[in-house]
Amino acid sequence: MKILLIQPPxxxxxxxxxxxxxxxxxxxxxxxxxxxxxILILNxxxxxxxxxxxxxxxxxxxxxxRKNLNPDHYIFSxxxxxxxxxxxxxxxxxxxxPNSFSGYILARKLKEAFPDTLLIAGGVHPTLxxxxxxxxGGFNIVVRGEGEETIIELVNALKQxxxxxxxxxxxxxxxxxxxKNPARPFIKxxxxxxxxxxxxxxxxxxxxxxxxxxxxxxxxxFECNYCASKLIWTRAVRFRSATNVVAEIMDRHKxxxxxxxxxxxxxxxxxxxxxxEFCALVLNLNFRISxxxxxxxxxxxxxxxxxxxxAGCQHIYLGLESGSPKIQKMIKKNLSTDKxxxxxxxxxxxxxxxxxxxxxxxxxxxEEDIFLSLKAMREINPDHTIWSILTPYPGxxxxxLAEAKGLVSRDTDWANYFHHYNQGNIFGSVSKDTWERxxxxxxxxxxxxxxxxxxxKFKKRIAVLKDQIRLAVREPKRAxxxxxxxxKI
Numbered sequence: 001m002k003i004l005l006i007q008p009p010x011x012x013x014x015x016x017x018x019x020x021x022x023x024x025x026x027x028x029x030x031x032x033x034x035x036x037x038x039i040l041i042l043n044x045x046x047x048x049x050x051x052x053x054x055x056x057x058x059x060x061x062x063x064x065x066r067k068n069l070n071p072d073h074y075i076f077s078x079x080x081x082x083x084x085x086x087x088x089x090x091x092x093x094x095x096x097x098p099n100s101f102s103g104y105i106l107a108r109k110l111k112e113a114f115p116d117t118l119l120i121a122g123g124v125h126p127t128l129x130x131x132x133x134x135x136x137g138g139f140n141i142v143v144r145g146e147g148e149e150t151i152i153e154l155v156n157a158l159k160q161x162x163x164x165x166x167x168x169x170x171x172x173x174x175x176x177x178x179x180k181n182p183a184r185p186f187i188k189x190x191x192x193x194x195x196x197x198x199x200x201x202x203x204x205x206x207x208x209x210x211x212x213x214x215x216x217x218x219x220x221x222f223e224c225n226y227c228a229s230k231l232i233w234t235r236a237v238r239f240r241s242a243t244n245v246v247a248e249i250m251d252r253h254k255x256x257x258x259x260x261x262x263x264x265x266x267x268x269x270x271x272x273x274x275x276x277e278f279c280a281l282v283l284n285l286n287f288r289i290s291x292x293x294x295x296x297x298x299x300x301x302x303x304x305x306x307x308x309x310x311a312g313c314q315h316i317y318l319g320l321e322s323g324s325p326k327i328q329k330m331i332k333k334n335l336s337t338d339k340x341x342x343x344x345x346x347x348x349x350x351x352x353x354x355x356x357x358x359x360x361x362x363x364x365x366x367e368e369d370i371f372l373s374l375k376a377m378r379e380i381n382p383d384h385t386i387w388s389i390l391t392p393y394p395g396x397x398x399x400x401l402a403e404a405k406g407l408v409s410r411d412t413d414w415a416n417y418f419h420h421y422n423q424g425n426i427f428g429s430v431s432k433d434t435w436e437r438x439x440x441x442x443x444x445x446x447x448x449x450x451x452x453x454x455x456x457k458f459k460k461r462i463a464v465l466k467d468q469i470r471l472a473v474r475e476p477k478r479a480x481x482x483x484x485x486x487x488k489i
Contacts, residue, residue: 001159002038004088005029005200008106009044009075010099013068014060014420017051019043019207023215023264024123024147025094026196031148034194037155040086041201043210044106047075047082058387058443059422069415071105079106080113082202088114090155092143094123095133097393098418104137111138118158122147127232128395129410130171131178142171145232146218148193150184186234190218191244195251204256211252212262216245216278220266222296223332224321225397226359226390229266237270242278246285253287261291268293272304279311290314297340305350316347319357323376324369327362331398337376344382353456356382359419360442361390363401363427370438374445383454387446388419389439392426402426 005025011018021043029039083091091110095103107119121133122143133139141164143150150169157164164172169184187193198204198211219237220229252258269275282289292315300316320340321333328334344354358373377385392399392408402408407426416423425435 001089001155002040002087003032003090003092003155004040004042004083004086005092005094006042006079006083006106007044007094008099008103009047009079010096010102012045012048012051012075013073013102014065015051015068016060018045019210020045020213020262021198021201021207021210022094022123023196023213026198026200026211026213027193028092028094028122028147028151029200030194030197031152032155033197033200035152035155039197039200040088041197042079042082043201043207044075044079044102046203046207046210047078049074058389058420058446059439060420062416062421065421066415069102071109076106076109080109083110084113088117090118090120090158092120092122092151093139095121095125096123097125097128097414100125100133100137101413101415104133107133107137107139120151120154122151124228124232125394125414128228128393130180132410134171134173134178140173144169144171145184146186149187186218186236186238188238190238190240195248198252199255208256208258211256211258212260213264214245214248214252214261215264216240216242216268216274217265217270221270222267225332226321226362226392228393228396231395239271239274242274242281245278246281249282249289250285253289259287259289261289263291263293265293265295267295267299269295269299269304269308272299275304276307279307282311288312292316294319296335297343298335300343300346302346302349305346305352309350309352313352315353315355317355317357318343318382320373320376320380321357321359322362322365322369323358323373324365327365327369330364331362337380340376341380344380348383348454348456351456353384353460354382355384355386356380358385358387359390360387360438361425361427361429363398363429365427365429367430367434367438370442374442377445377449381452382449383457385446385449387442389422390426391417391419391421391423393417 005028007022007025025041029041032039093103093107111119118140119138120141120143121137121139126133126142127144130142130144133142153167154170157167164170168182171178171180201210217237217239219233219235221235221237249261289312291312294317297318318340320335321331322328323337347354358377360370392402399408422439424432
């Protein structure tokens with residue numbers, strides 16, 4: 001069966017360049033390829049013809065974003081044209097909450113082009129709201145939660161024209177009724193899964209950076225009430241063996257030449273012995289790699305960071321979210337500023353770059369609480385900071401609180417439900433004028449912090465400059481194209 005898997009476009013509507021392919025989509029492609037199916041993965045972001053913007057900031061240009069995100073945008077017809085060339089028997093889209101609006105536009109256009117082809121939705125958003133893609137997007141079937149086993153059983157049932165009634169983990173439309181089958185148990189042995197099939201991505205050579213994603217575990221044991229992770233994976237954490245993870249690194253390097261990896265675990269350093277084992281295996285490879293990860297500050301110490309650095313770790317992303325003890329308790333993060341400060345200090349000593357995450361807009365968060373977060377940012381002094389605006393995602397405790405107060409509704413297009421869209425202070429803990437003043441102050445403080453000199457950032461810039469010089473000597477045309485993009489000629 002010819003199956004087309006699509007990641008809908010989204011970042012490009014904000015004028016932000018992104019080539020990352022969802023890891024889940026690459027896993028689905030891998031199990032289907034192993035099943036004997038003909039697979040093509042389309043990354044919607046790569047269909048944008050010109051992106052002039054840079055990195056995400058605390059707020060985007062909302063007016064421009066909403067203007068770009070419309071059904072008449074050329075990108076939807078371009079994706080459909082590529083789909084027509086492939087002639088799929090089945091089409092699947094992976095949806096997050098923010099890109100679901102774009103996904104529904106694309107789904108309706110695909111349905112016009114392929115009226116007799118089944119559309120399947122998967123990913124975080126369809127898992128949390130499984131009926132919505134069927135009602136709003138015209139999808140036929142929704143795969144909920146962990147999809148690798150479900151999609152194989154579903155595809156084989158469709159091939160054999162069998163009933164879908166006994167397939168766990170799906171929601172579908174039958175006789176004008178929406179049927180929700182029981183949930184599927186989680187996969188016990190993650191090592192049994194084939195490695196993510198990035199080689200199936202359309203025009204991969206133009207976006208090799210999209211194939212850096214890797215994950216060593218699924219699940220998060222913590223209770224942060226703004227996060228949807230526990231709704232997808234539960235708080236039970238399942239690990240791949242370190243040997244299996246390193247085997248994937250070797251496979252990716254052999255097939256695609258990748259040496260830089262991005263770990264997508266919620267808390268990569270959750271188990272110290274596991275990380276030590278992984279690093280030891282990496283150090284025995286006959287090639288060097290670099291990598292970065294996300295984790296919590298209270299799971300790090302200098303000896304571990306030193307080993308991670310030796311094994312190629314270049315950057316660690318840490319979430320503090322708030323410098324206010326009151327807010328820390330309210331959001332169930334329960335992480336002290338001192339522990340994160342020590343983690344950043346130890347990382348710098350080990351030679352690892354750090355980025356620290358903060359959020360604003362929590363329930364009952366006062367101006368003083370936000371000032372405490374700004375103070376924490378200055379005191380911790382990471383190499384980079386990223387501030388976001390609290391967004392209540394469906395199903396989370398924060399969403400339930402907002403919904404109970406009548407502050408949010410599921411009857412929305414979700415296009416403005418992401419952490420850099422300024423919807424205002426949803427919980428109304430400060431006035432509108434105060435909120436806008438605070439957002440401006442946060443932006444100014446963040447820019448000031450990110451411009452600070454650190455030795456690690458200086459060394460990184462020198463390394464990048466050397467790479468650019470080597471590129472100019474080796475491929476002058478490509479280097480000139482890069483320079484033109486940077487100065488926006």
